[in-house]
Every structure is written in C-alpha cells, then in structure tokens.
Amino acid sequence: MFSKFTSILQHAVEALAPSLPLQEDFVYHWKAITHYYIETSDDKAPVTDTNIPSHLEQMLDILIQEENERESGETGPCMEYLLHHKILETLYTLGKADCPPGMKQQVLSFYTKLLGRIRQPLLPHINVHRPVQKLIRLCGEVLTAPTENEEIQFLCIVCAKLKQDPYLVNFFLENKSKTGASGSSIPVRESVLGKLKEPSASCASDTGQTEVTGDPGAATNKETELTQQAAEESVSVNTLNIPSQSETAANRPNQDYNLVNSLLNLTKSPDGRIVVKACEGLMLLVSLPEPAAAKCLTENTALCELLTERLTVFYKALPQSMDPLDIETIESVNWGLDAYSGKEDRTAFPGKRALISFLSWLDYCDQLIKEAQKTAAVTLARYVRERFFVSVMEPQLMQTSEIGILTSTALLNRLIRQVTSVALLQETVYFILGEQREPETLAGINSYPLRHRLIEHCDHLSDEISIMTLRMFEHLLQKPSEHIIYNLVLRNLEERNYNEYKPPCQEDKDVVENGQIAGAIDLEEDPLFTDLSPSNRLSADWLSASPPQTPDHTKSDGKTEVHKIVNSFLCLVPDEAKSSYHVEGTGYDTYLRDAHRQFCEFCAFCTRWEWPGAPKTFENCHLEAAFFEGHFLKVLFDRMGRILDQPYDVNLQVTSVLSKLSMFPHPHMHEYLLDPYINLAPGCRSLFSVIVRVVGDLMLRIQRIPDFTPKLLQVRKRLLGLDPEDAVIDHSTLLEGVIVLEEFCKELAAIAFVKFHASTTP
Structure with missing residues (x-):
C-alpha cells in the first residue's frame, strides 16, 4: 500500500516539476530502477508493488518521443x-532472475514494445541482438507459465523484424558450444548487483553524463560531442556485426536456432491462442x-518432427x-x-471433432510448406512423405478390410483436394504413384505396390471402394502436376505404337475400300455378330454415318474434319438406343459450355509443361515395340467395356x-x-474401339428386351x-448403362469440338 502511494506521489511530483532534457529524464528513470536493487533488500515483493513498471514505461515513451523529434x-x-x-x-539478467517476482514479464513487455514501436533498425546492434538472443532462450522453457502471453508476443515481434530484414536471421544462428555454457554458480542477487554496478560506476566517465546542477553550456557541448562519438561507435558496431552473404552460405554444422x-x-x-501465435511465428x-x-531450421530443429x-x-x-x-x-x-x-451441431457425426483437428493441422503443414524457402519446403515435404504418408x-x-x-x-x-503447395503436392504424388x-509393361505393372493396389481398387468387388478410388x-488428375498424367498415361503413348503405320502411298489407296471406312471394325467378322442371321441383324448405318476417312484425316485444319469426329461420337449409339431427344434440354450442345470451362482450367496449368503441339512423327517412333495402354487405362477400358452391366x-x-483424361x-x-x-495396331484398343464393341453388344441385347x-x-x-x-x-441396370453411354458420347463429341476450336483460335 505504501509503495503504491509512493508511486502516485512520484507521478504528481514529475507532473509539477519542470521538464528535464530527454536524456537526463531517461537516465533518471534508469537510475531509479538500479537504485531499487542497490537499496532494497526485500526480493519477495512482486514487481507490481514497485515503481519499476512505471519507470520502464517512461523510458520507452522517452525513446519514442526522441525518435519522433529527429530525422x-x-x-x-x-x-x-x-x-x-x-x-x-x-534487463535480461533481471528478467532471468525474475527479481523481483514478475520482473520477467516486465522485461519481455519492454523488449516487445521497444522492437515494435521504434522504427529505426535495432537488431543489427550487438547490444540489442545479443540480449534478445538470450531472452529468446528463456521463452517456452515452462509450459503454462504466467509469462506465456508476453513470451509469444516477444517472439512474434522478433520474427516480424526478421521478415522485414531477412539477413538479420544470421545473428540468431548460434554455435551450440556457446549457447550450452550458460549456467552460473553465482547467487542471483550478487549477479544482478554486479550487472547494475558496472554501468552505474562508469556512468559519468564513459558517457559524459552531466549532473543537473552543472554548467548548461558545458553539458550541452559535452553531450553533443559524446552523441557524435556514440553515433560513430554505433556505425562501427553495425558494420562489424552484419555477416556477409558468403559467410551466411558457409556450412555451420553445429548450430542452434533457439528462436525456432x-x-x-x-x-x-x-x-x-498461444499455439496459433507460435505457428504464425514459425511460418x-x-x-x-x-x-x-x-x-539450420530443417536439420537442427524439431520442426520436421513436429509437423x-x-x-x-x-x-x-x-x-x-x-x-x-x-x-x-x-x-x-x-x-x-x-x-x-461440437455443441448443438446437427450435422455432427462420430469423429467429426477428430477429423477437423486432422484437416486443420494438414492445412497448416500445407501452408507452411507453401510459404517456406525453396530448399526448406522440399525437405519438409519429403519428411512428411516418409514419416507420415509411408x-x-x-x-x-x-x-484388406473393406471398411x-x-x-x-x-x-x-480429401488430402489430395486440400493440398496446394507445390512441394507437398509433388511428394503426395510420388507417394501415390511412385x-x-x-513405359509400363504388362509384366511390370506391380513395380510400385501402392499404385498397383489403388488402380486395382478402381475395379474392386465393392462398388463403394471402386467409386471412391475412381473419385x-x-x-x-485435376492437380497441377505433370508427373500425374505422365505416370498414369503419357509414358505409354510416347512412341505412338498403338498405330499401325502404313507408308503414305499405300494409305491413300486403302482409304476407302468397297465403300467402307479403312480400318473400321467389320461387323460381319466381329465375334459379337456371328450368331445373328441376315434377317434379324440390325442395320449398321449408325457406323457408316461417320464420314469416310480421307488421306489427310489426321490433320485438324478445317471444320469438315472436326465435324467428322463429332459426328463419329454422336452417331455411335444407334437411334433405337437413344432417349435424350425425347427430353428437352439434353442435347449435345448442353455439354459445350462445361467442356469449354474445364478445358480452359486444364490448359491453365498444362501450358507450363511445354507439351508438343503435334504428335511425334512416325519416323521417330519405335512402332515395333509391343503396345500396352498401361495399368490405369487398362482398368478404365475394362470397366468401360462392362458399362451395360455395372451400377449407374x-x-x-x-x-x-x-472425360477428364480426354481434356x-x-x-x-x-x-x-x-x-x-x-x-x-493388331491387338490394340482405343477408347473409341471400346465403345464400338459396347454398342455392338447393346445391339444384340436390344433384340431380347420387349418395349x-x-x-x-x-x-x-426417373x-x-x-x-x-x-x-x-x-x-x-442395362437401361441406365445405355443412358450413361449416350451421354458420354455426347460429352466426348463436345470435348473434341472445344479442343479443335481452341487450337484454331488465336
């Protein structure tokens, strides 16, 4: 009670007394703090019962006022x-000793406000960054400490300052041999008093501090002289303590990064709240x-382990x-x-709380890696792959459990959908696909077991598993990673050995033979049609409706060519099996807008992969090699071939x-x-040929279903x-499959049209 009364009285005196020059006022407040330790023997009274917080606040206000008054x-x-x-x-020594109790909190607050409110760069000074380093080591030592809030505020302001001047971080990479020898057997009070007596004793001789009752002119001259001298010393300190770029790049194997x-x-x-602020500082x-x-961050700290x-x-x-x-x-x-x-959540389900916690931390890992320096991002992402994914x-x-x-x-x-950082996405892709x-071979499709298992799950006995894996x-496929589409499909198509190549002169002769499309499937010879007699066989006009092949059919340089392709898909399903024209708003044109939007999205991230604009010439292809469409397309084509017998x-x-692959x-x-x-080529199949065989099967089945x-x-x-x-x-099931087939053919036609239009539009 008496201490508080003294504090009030002191403030009243200060308010009534004539204002002193800023430096004298500053020294006065600092002396008041030091005199407390010299004159007071009671270490147990809390700091809030003393005038120390008030003096520290006054010192800070003076420093801010001084800076505002100068250039x-x-x-x-x-x-x-x-x-x-x-x-x-x-102050660091006093804070470490927490003398009087609560002093650590005051010191942390003073450091935080000093670094946050003073505009000029302070951290380059050795007499700033060295005590800051030491104070950093005191933070986080004890969980749920009463100073946690002040600790995190202090650490975050240091991080913010380093973000402004990144080279300063080198001051905070410390040799372990130095940071390890911080213990002392000297009693706390003797240590504190020793610290205080040094500057106090040398005050007048070292800095030219003048007494209030001295000659004002001499004091001013002396102050000016010493200010210039101190400024020169400050410059030299600045210059000597900023490491060069060559030094920062040097290999320092035994370093501590105590800020981290x-x-x-x-x-x-x-x-x-403390956890969130700490995560922000790490970011x-x-x-x-x-x-x-x-x-140092990835090799000498536990950040990777934490994630x-x-x-x-x-x-x-x-x-x-x-x-x-x-x-x-x-x-x-x-x-x-x-x-x-979780209170009053009507959409709650078992595990929702745990799922949100997992997805929240996954989001933090993703954002941290996205923001990280490039080499650090790669290391962190690789660690997540090895220690979590694998x-x-x-x-x-x-x-083997289906559930x-x-x-x-x-x-x-869900993880794939959420990951956005380049490094973590790449490691996720490598984890899933290898x-x-x-190029894949039929014998080597199990070279990366997880990839093989996931692709097999696309054709699982459980429809739920198949649907989820396909999804x-x-x-x-919609992620911006070239390795995904290359690993799954492109590496098997590079040599174009799905083609049966004929020299141009021979190809021209075989374009139209007896009025039929060269290379088209002959329904007379297809095993699916051998059990049909000529009298009950359906008309094959749906196939011949596709325009005859021309010598330059591989060129996409005119509207005629794109309409041939579009019509080929639109005419695949026979009229007897079409139902969309009976329902308004289900025409082919309804797919064009969707196809255009999706194609633009795919092009947005594919352009940087520098894909060729035209197919590799046959002369440069290894056409003799056996073609295998790859495990992924094999499973998709197999499932496509069973479209009439699978759930909707x-x-x-x-x-x-x-359709995504076609984009x-x-x-x-x-x-x-x-x-x-x-x-x-013989024994090869394409998406079009798979659909042709499905339609052939459909034509047989239509005859057996009345109405x-x-x-x-x-x-x-329905x-x-x-x-x-x-x-x-x-x-x-069959009827639903037919409807999906018809809609899919319209979708492919729309995609082909949109891609052609994009290729001819500047």
Whole structure:
C-alpha cells in the first residue's frame, strides 16, 4: 500500500516539476530502477508493488518521443545511452532472475514494445541482438507459465523484424558450444548487483553524463560531442556485426536456432491462442530466404518432427470406420480457425471433432510448406512423405478390410483436394504413384505396390471402394502436376505404337475400300455378330454415318474434319438406343459450355509443361515395340467395356475420369482417346474401339428386351426425377448403362469440338 502511494506521489511530483532534457529524464528513470536493487533488500515483493513498471514505461515513451523529434534514421542520445550502457543486457539478467517476482514479464513487455514501436533498425546492434538472443532462450522453457502471453508476443515481434530484414536471421544462428555454457554458480542477487554496478560506476566517465546542477553550456557541448562519438561507435558496431552473404552460405554444422526451438515449445501450450501465435511465428521464419537459416531450421530443429508427429497423432485419433460422404462433404477447414466445439451441431457425426483437428493441422503443414524457402519446403515435404504418408497412411491403404480401405481412401481423397503447395503436392504424388517414368509393361505393372493396389481398387468387388478410388484419381488428375498424367498415361503413348503405320502411298489407296471406312471394325467378322442371321441383324448405318476417312484425316485444319469426329461420337449409339431427344434440354450442345470451362482450367496449368503441339512423327517412333495402354487405362477400358452391366454410380464415375483424361491438351492423348480414325495396331484398343464393341453388344441385347425404347425413356425420366420410382422396370441396370453411354458420347463429341476450336483460335 505504501509503495503504491509512493508511486502516485512520484507521478504528481514529475507532473509539477519542470521538464528535464530527454536524456537526463531517461537516465533518471534508469537510475531509479538500479537504485531499487542497490537499496532494497526485500526480493519477495512482486514487481507490481514497485515503481519499476512505471519507470520502464517512461523510458520507452522517452525513446519514442526522441525518435519522433529527429530525422528518420538518426539515433538520439537516449538510444545511444541504452545501447552503450547495455541496458538490455541488464534487463535480461533481471528478467532471468525474475527479481523481483514478475520482473520477467516486465522485461519481455519492454523488449516487445521497444522492437515494435521504434522504427529505426535495432537488431543489427550487438547490444540489442545479443540480449534478445538470450531472452529468446528463456521463452517456452515452462509450459503454462504466467509469462506465456508476453513470451509469444516477444517472439512474434522478433520474427516480424526478421521478415522485414531477412539477413538479420544470421545473428540468431548460434554455435551450440556457446549457447550450452550458460549456467552460473553465482547467487542471483550478487549477479544482478554486479550487472547494475558496472554501468552505474562508469556512468559519468564513459558517457559524459552531466549532473543537473552543472554548467548548461558545458553539458550541452559535452553531450553533443559524446552523441557524435556514440553515433560513430554505433556505425562501427553495425558494420562489424552484419555477416556477409558468403559467410551466411558457409556450412555451420553445429548450430542452434533457439528462436525456432522456443516457438516449437510454445506450440505445445494448452492455450490455443498461444499455439496459433507460435505457428504464425514459425511460418514467418520458414519463409526467410537465407539458405543457412533454412538448412539450420530443417536439420537442427524439431520442426520436421513436429509437423509429422502431430499429423500422425491426429490421424490415428480418427475412427477406423467413417462415412466417406462425411469426409468428403465436411466444410473447408483452415488452420488457426479450428474453434469447433461440437455443441448443438446437427450435422455432427462420430469423429467429426477428430477429423477437423486432422484437416486443420494438414492445412497448416500445407501452408507452411507453401510459404517456406525453396530448399526448406522440399525437405519438409519429403519428411512428411516418409514419416507420415509411408509410415502411417500406406498400411491403411494396403489393408484388406473393406471398411478400412474405404475410410482410408476417402481420407486420401480429401488430402489430395486440400493440398496446394507445390512441394507437398509433388511428394503426395510420388507417394501415390511412385517416381517411375519409363513405359509400363504388362509384366511390370506391380513395380510400385501402392499404385498397383489403388488402380486395382478402381475395379474392386465393392462398388463403394471402386467409386471412391475412381473419385480419388479424378481429383488427382485435376492437380497441377505433370508427373500425374505422365505416370498414369503419357509414358505409354510416347512412341505412338498403338498405330499401325502404313507408308503414305499405300494409305491413300486403302482409304476407302468397297465403300467402307479403312480400318473400321467389320461387323460381319466381329465375334459379337456371328450368331445373328441376315434377317434379324440390325442395320449398321449408325457406323457408316461417320464420314469416310480421307488421306489427310489426321490433320485438324478445317471444320469438315472436326465435324467428322463429332459426328463419329454422336452417331455411335444407334437411334433405337437413344432417349435424350425425347427430353428437352439434353442435347449435345448442353455439354459445350462445361467442356469449354474445364478445358480452359486444364490448359491453365498444362501450358507450363511445354507439351508438343503435334504428335511425334512416325519416323521417330519405335512402332515395333509391343503396345500396352498401361495399368490405369487398362482398368478404365475394362470397366468401360462392362458399362451395360455395372451400377449407374460406377458408370458415372468411370466416364467422368475418362472425360477428364480426354481434356488434356497433349496430341498423343487427343489422338488415342478422341480420334476415331486412327489405324489401330493388331491387338490394340482405343477408347473409341471400346465403345464400338459396347454398342455392338447393346445391339444384340436390344433384340431380347420387349418395349426397349419406352422402358429406356421411363428410366431416363426417373433419373431426371420426372417419374416416380415406384414402378419396377426390368433390365434397369442395362437401361441406365445405355443412358450413361449416350451421354458420354455426347460429352466426348463436345470435348473434341472445344479442343479443335481452341487450337484454331488465336
């Protein structure tokens, strides 16, 4: 009580007394603090019962006022006094000793305000960055400490200053041998008093501090002289303590990065606000461009372990079985905003809290790697792949339990959708597909077990697993990574050995032979049609409706050519099996707008991959090599071939993946997937030939289903919600497959048209 009264009285006296020159006022407040330690024997009274907080606040106000009164960048005598007398060093000692109790909190607050409010660069001064380094080591030592809030504020202001001047980070890379020997056997009070007596004793001789009662003229001259001298010393300190770029790039194997270590400790705080601030500080530090700091951060700190350990903990906390729809449709999760309480949540499901925690931390890892310096980003992402993807996720994806496969695949799908950083996306892709780029062979499709297993899951006995895995690949194909499409498809098409090459002179002669398309499938010889007699065989006009092949059919240089291709797809399904023209708004043109939008999106990230504008010439292709479409296309074509016998949802997903593949603006993929006129080599199949065989099978089945067209129309109306679902319709799976087939052919026609239009438009 008496101390508080003294403080009030002192403030009143200061307010009434004539104002002193700033330097004298500054020295007065500092002396008041030092005299407390010299004159007071009671170490146990809390600092809030003393005048120390008030004096520190006054010192800070004086420094800010001094800077505002001077030209930008000019150092005043008060700041010179603070630097020359190592006041920050002394305050650090007092804070470390926490003498009196609560002093550490005051010191942290003073450092934070000093660095945050003073505009001139302070960290280059050795008498600033050295005590700052020492104070950093005190942060995060004890969890849930009463100073946690001040600690994180202090660390974050240091990070912000380093973000402004990244080269300064080299001051905070310390040799372990120096930082390790910080212990002392001297009692706290003797240590503190020793620190205080040094500057106090040498005050007058070293700085020219004048007494208040001295000659004002002499004092002014002496002050000016010493201010200039101190300024020169400050410049020399500045110059000598900024390492050169060559020094920062040097290999320093035994270094501590205590700023990172302290922030890592504070990420373990039970206070969520402290954790978020610590994560923000780490994000600032990883973004610094200094190579030495990036190397030290990834090699000499526990940052990599923090990212992967928490991902592992959150992932393992998820239920073994979760509804894939819950995983897929949960709202977007952003790190730092994870404030879900679960109270009165009508959309809550088992594991929602754990899922949000996992996705929040995944988002933080992704954003951290996105912001990180390039080499640090690569290292961090690789660590996530090795310690989380391979160690934790892969066993879940490779298990045999159908429920486990479904849940883990849904989580992988969600992870793919959420990852945006280049480095983490690349490591995710390598984890799923492997790094192989050589052409696949039928014997070597199991060279990377996880890739093989996931592709096999696209044709799983469980339709749910098939749909979820196909959806995962669909999302993967929409990611801006060239390795995805190359690994899955392009590496098998590079040599164009799906073509049966004929010399130009022979090709011209064989273009039209007896009125039939050269290279077209002969229905008379196809095994699917051998059981039909001439009297009950359907007309094959649907196939001949495609225009005859011309010698220059491979060139896309005119409207005639694109209309041939479009008509080829539109005429694939026979009229007897079409139902869309009975329903308004389901024409081919409805797909054009969607195809244009998606093609633009694909082109946006494919342009930087420098793909060729035209197919590789046959003369440069190795056409004699056996062609294998690759494991991925093999499974997709096999499923496409069974479209009349598969559930509607499976068919939608298969055709959706194939349409995404058709969007890619690579000439070989366009030729293989969208050119009906290529001369396929013996034993090879293309997307068009697979559909032709499906249609051939359909023509056989139509004959065996009475009232086929009315039933088909009824099923279409039901799928559109225009017809009640009560009535039982025979062959509904087949009829739904026919509808999907018709729509898919229209979609392919639209994609072909859009791609041609884009290639001819400047």
